[in-house]
Amino acid sequence: MMKLGTINHIALTVSDLERSEAFYNTLLEFLGYAQAENTPQLILWTSPDGVITISPSNPKSLNQKHDRYSPGLHHLAFSADNREQVDKLYQLLTEHGVEILDPPAEYDYMPDYYALYFLDPDSIKLELTHIPNWPAET
Ligand SMILES: [Zn+2]
Secondary structure, X not given: OOOOOOOOOEEEEEOOHHHHHHHHHHHHXXXXXXXXXXXXXXXXXEEOOEEEEEEEOOHHHOOOOOOOOOOOOOEEEEEOOOHHHHHHHHHHHHHOOOOEEEEXXXXXXXXXXXXXXXXXXXXXXXXXXXXXXXXXXX
16 A cells, blocks of 8 residues: 555666666565566566666766765665664675675664665665664654
């Protein structure tokens, strides 16, 4: 059922569709998504909790890296059920040569915030985080 205000889908632009397909297959399959559509214009993964797509960027921006300090997306965070999943993804990404920004650790943002930060092939910052009792019940 759709719920007002929840994120419906996230659409990313990538400079090399094949390279990013390999990366997102690894990441999203781990996170419980399955590839549901694959065309030269769009690759789409779905899970019960969301839809993520990648599409080719403008050829002019082929060698550009994503700059999270320019207007636009800073980073995208996925949820984990527990810390072990965060550690497991870290291991998987390391095996695939993914660039890690910060390995799994507790961060001070909130009590027991445990997260891993890494980059997609275009330098989009991604996060897997486990936060007990998130979102806080009101
Ligand atoms: Zn974050």
